[in-house]
Amino acid sequence: MISLDKKIIIRVPATSTGIGAGINSIGIAFGLYYTVIVEEEMQHWQVNHALGDDVPNDENNIIVQTILKVDPTIKPHQLTVMSDVPIGRGLGSSTTAIVAGIKIANALGELDLSLDDEINIGSKIEGHADGVASALLGDITVSYFNGEMATTVKTKIPEVINALVYLTKDDGSDKAIYKNQVSSVDAVKASSATNVLVASLMSNEWTKATEMMENDAIYTDNIYEVVPELETIRKQAHELGIYGTFLNQSHRCVITFGTESELNQLRDRLNFGKLDGVMRLIKVDHSGATVRGE
Template sequence: MAKIIIRVPATSANVGSGMDSIGIAFHLYYTVIVEEATEKWQVNHALGSGIPNDENNLMVQTILKVDPTIHPHQLTVISDVPIAHGLGSSTTAVVAGILIANALGELNLSVADEINLGAKLEGHAENVSAALLGNMTISTFDGEQAKVVNAQMPKVEALFYIRPDGISEVDSRKKLPETIDYQTAVRASSLTNVFVGLVCQGKWDEAVPLVEDDQLHEPYRKDLVPELDVIREKAHELGIYGTYLSGAGPTIATFGEHTKLVELRMALQKLNLNGSLRILTVDQEGATVRGE
């Protein structure tokens, strides 16, 4: 094959109280074209000066962690996934790196192997598993092995409010408490269990309002994203119940029917919020690898 083309979907994590556990893939993509072998790694992209073009690039670092013997190549990245915005931008690079290493090194990794590698690199499995499998994934990771359930979702859409300024996951995690009380833990667990159960039964309309009652991260991060309450209130006025903080923020997602989401987008545009608004559908395929 003269070229290998990798496509990885963006992911939205921490859905409801599914902290570091529930992830959903969306139609927003990080695409990498693996081109000719070179003397040194060269990563061509238009993602800004903060993203390295050489072996220090996260994708290249991932390739070499999976297989240090892989020869350098020229890689061209075309990405619509905003960096540090709670849509899995680092995960797309990590997953692409794993898939490139698997292809160039002829490693014959299984999807389970790829998920475990990604989880070890990221510390949790929900973004990696959702990016690789598509749809919604529910995962747990003990530091060595990830266990993942891939739940088929209906063809739902979400309106994403994407602020121009990002939030680093490190800064966002500093907002989280070291401990929570027992009753809060029980409440969070029950909400997540029922949400997952309803999704697996195909009862999406009953499931989606539960994403608004997060107990584990939204209460501590809300001050970083003041638009969250504004968007949720406006959605409720339109009868839409499905707004949550995506990942570590600052992106906010609202699930709903297309016509309702168009109404919500128009209403939010009138508020002149400092961000972009995009309606995206759930990706049901996951990451792909093809040759040319």
């Protein structure tokens, strides 16, 4: 148990969703972190951060709102936030804040929530379980959420696997990347690909898993026109023998899995192209959210 006389430090990994056809069900945690230090009790909530003027620093902050949803009796504290998770870029910046709020409420309220409890609470807030589950557990998670209860399974990604994340140039538009209606043929293809993807992950058949990540049965037919970077990155990756490039569910980043050596080669190739976004080589987080006192 963490002493409430000490500062509490919460660290939550970034997440991504939309792997293959696993919409709202498959999530992954990455080694970019959202850290919150819980400091002294205050008269009013104070959230110190350098995340920009659009992020509230009072009780309207999403961390505080989450804390009070979990336990409305918790008294105001000063919170200090440090984050290298980009906001609004498809890497779970809001999810990390929600998970941090749940962890803080659990500590301050001495609620003794289990991980399953925390996943259920976060899933109800988010409306789906994928990002919350991967942020809490790390690695890749596969979840089902019926609106009340989430069922989640975690599986390990090989330690040598990293991710090259390409952040698309955000034009502020809400692009449609999935079909409005899916034919029975495409539905079967998507379901089959997701089943094989999950089975491959569980049996540690990484090559098969990465091939299934590229199944596009539910993407809109003109997906390469909507997000041309996806085609460019896949083409260059395939020429290097690298598979496992997918478009994040938010459409704001394209992610490719591979070893550090493979991804450095891919990044070098792409740097000579005409992509105008930002590329980052990051590790997979294998541990999920952590809580400690000091």
